Amino acid sequence: MGEVAAVTRLLETRALSKTFDGLEAVRRVDFRLETGEIRAIIGPNGAGKTTLVSMISGRISPTSGRVLFKGKDVTGLRAWDRVALGIVYTFQVTSIFKNLTVYENVALAAQRRLMTGALSRLTRPQRTLAEHVQAALAQVGLPDAGDRHAGSLPYGHQKLLEVAMALALKPELLILDEPTQGLAPEEIAALSRLIRALSRGVTMLLIEHNMAVVLELATKVTVMDKGDILAEGTPSEVEAHPDVQKVYLGL
Amino acid sequence: MSFEGHLFLALLEGTVTGFVLALTALGLSLVFGVMRIVNVAHGEFFMLGAVIAWYFSTMLGGFLLALVAAPLIVGGAAFLADRLVLRRIEYKPESTIVATIGLLYIIQQLVLTVYGPYARPVPAPVYFRLDFPWFGYSGYKLVVAGVSAALLVATWLVVSRTTLGLYMRATQQDREMAQAFGVSVHRVYALVFALGAGLAAIAGALVVPVQQAHYLMGLDALLMSFVVVIIGGLGSLGGTLAAAFLIGVSDGVVSVFFSPTLAKIVATLLVALVLVFRTGGLFGEEGT
Amino acid sequence: MRRTRARAVWALHLAIILLLLGLQFVVPPFHQVMLARIMALAVYAIGYNVLLGYAGLMSLGHAMFFASGMYATGLTILYFGFGAGAAFGLGVLASAGMATALGLVTLRASGVSFLIVTMMFSQAFYLATLYFNEITMGDQGFIISGLLPPLWAGGRELAFSDPAVKYNLALVVFALCLLLSLWLTRSPIGRVLVAVRENEERTRLLGYNPLSYKLLALIVSGSIAGASGSIYTLMFSYVGSSFASILYSIYPLLWTLLGGTGTTLGPLLGTALMTYVVDIASGLTSSYLLLVGATLLILIMWFPAGVMGGIRARWVRWLP
Ligand SMILES: Nc1ncnc2c1ncn2[C@@H]1O[C@H](COP(=O)(O)OP(=O)(O)O)[C@@H](O)[C@H]1O
């Protein structure tokens, strides 16, 4: 059994904890993710969801505990090295290069995959790069936005741009932190379709407040509260869980 | 002179230097702390104080008047600089540095034009000598130390006991909060900038009888003040004082026994390293 | 569309180099010397701009790199009889070494701390040139004219005292550094540098180590500054500690701000304007540095984008 698990287990955290000035934002969390899942993490504001995935992506370092990716301990790896391994994170509060064009934003991500040797760092593989950028923009539904200033995009489109940047990095594990926040209903529908389509090749870790999206997309749901994992299961199991109803759904 | 004589002289000189340095650096530190900006022109305020002291002593009614006039004139100029320049660039840290470099050259070169390239002394207002077993020592230097000490105490009283001081501390701790409580942050900034400049100016005026007034004397004052502020900690009165004495005395001792240039090299490198390796950087909010 | 823009950019830069090549045949001797000096110093500004304009790091310590290039070149000629080529190479190497060392220590700091720290290290370097005055001859400096064997090209002797030789040496170094900076800033590396400047955390999460890119920018910047100091030494045969003083850290900042931070042609323009203005002013008054101060103040208050930045914002969007 251990062997099978080792093959399909993409991500594991062991007793992962983060303390901010005495506040335990994440408390000894053991979290497992199998390859090919669409996992949703839900929980009230301040539950520690962002903190947990930030430690997975290497954005912040844990106070204690370990992170394993494909069975390898990556706790000591910095964020940029984890990106190279395929762990990609999109920010809850959009973080894009507002003063650069949309094209440049995505190109920065796309060229990371193309920059393999010393030579490719110095020359610009213009055509290939442009193709990659265009593909990523088309995927999120912004095919014509390339020449616009990223900061001039409406908020929802800035979120989509972040998703495009993440896609251009060719992730194996894509962490989306509240991607539908601020999107219009039809944009949410489009993004849901995209996430489902992508999930054939990419494992998804999704922090999401929109329960309709969660129920529709997730293969499994993790519920967090006050830094702990409260429950875990299929969407319907979790929905029926009494503690979850009390804490999260407010029923 | 014997070794003890040298050492005693070094300690004495260091103490006097420490007092003056503390006064100069305190001005820089207040500006640093409350306004969160680096004033590169601080040394020029020191120099202006010295030059104004020379003018007053030789033409305008004496040295004692200079001690009052120098800080007022320089403080007024700084107040204007804050209103006309710093506020305009919104106190952005890097723009402020460029702007105050600009002010530095403007002040320095105007003084060169008006006052000339001379190093000119002023007779000390008091003449007495203290006789030690090894040497006689200028009484005026001790007066400088005494006046500096009095001014340091006065500044401390302003910061800790007055309404302006309260506003200053509030602004230093949380600018938005202070504003929300009705503190006019802009006025506090202008006054602090003037106060900082005034302290430098009076320090500059005090040392003219010992050091002579010269249009290039500001750079050294600036660098030494930086050293003190960085070692002593930002906007901390006690820290500034302690660091000024540490630097003053060690500079005095090292300069007597070794080359003053070597002493400066070592001090500068040490302080740069302190700044790099102290987590939190200059303002306690930078770094990783 | 992006491709045609790229052509226009390279064409513009080559045209400016050709223009400078041609100018020496038409301008009077005085301006030929001025232009040669401007080109040599513009190299310094180009180097400074790589760090400030693209990586977004403001340094007040570049005199250290400029002077490293100078001293490495001057001292090896003075004491070891090096030829011009070897001395120049050493100048660039020395400044690259200084930049690497400084970067490894100071890049832990950012923003204003970085500025102050670079200033202090540079000041320590300046004091060291005074302290070791038995070797460097401190303030007074030393002269290397007559010590340099002339260059040979195509069977002709090229003496360093010949103004035409000075001009074309400066032009070659200038052209190389200008094209290098253009190429770097348009390369994938340049794109990452801009990203680090704009949003460091985002860049980290896109898979780049910001520190190594900043270090790279500092090394390139310092090496170009050193090349400038080195070629300046070969052209004017004088080395002295005043070139290591704070003023020489402020100059490239001024030139870059004036010409336009983050534009490839700004450094040349800023250096040219300021050199002429200071030259005219210093003929009239000994307080010509007043102009330096006033220009800095005016730029930062009203024209933070500089001349080329203004042109780019208003008229020619594709300017790099
Ligand atoms: N950088 C930080 N510094 C201090 N406290 C933080 C920081 N980031 C998050 N927190 C705190 O940690 C707790 C968890 O936050 P977060 O992980 O963002 O929750 P969620 O994403 O589930 O809403 C909150 O109480 C939050 O205030």
Ligand SMILES: [Mg+2]
């Ligand atoms: Mg969150």
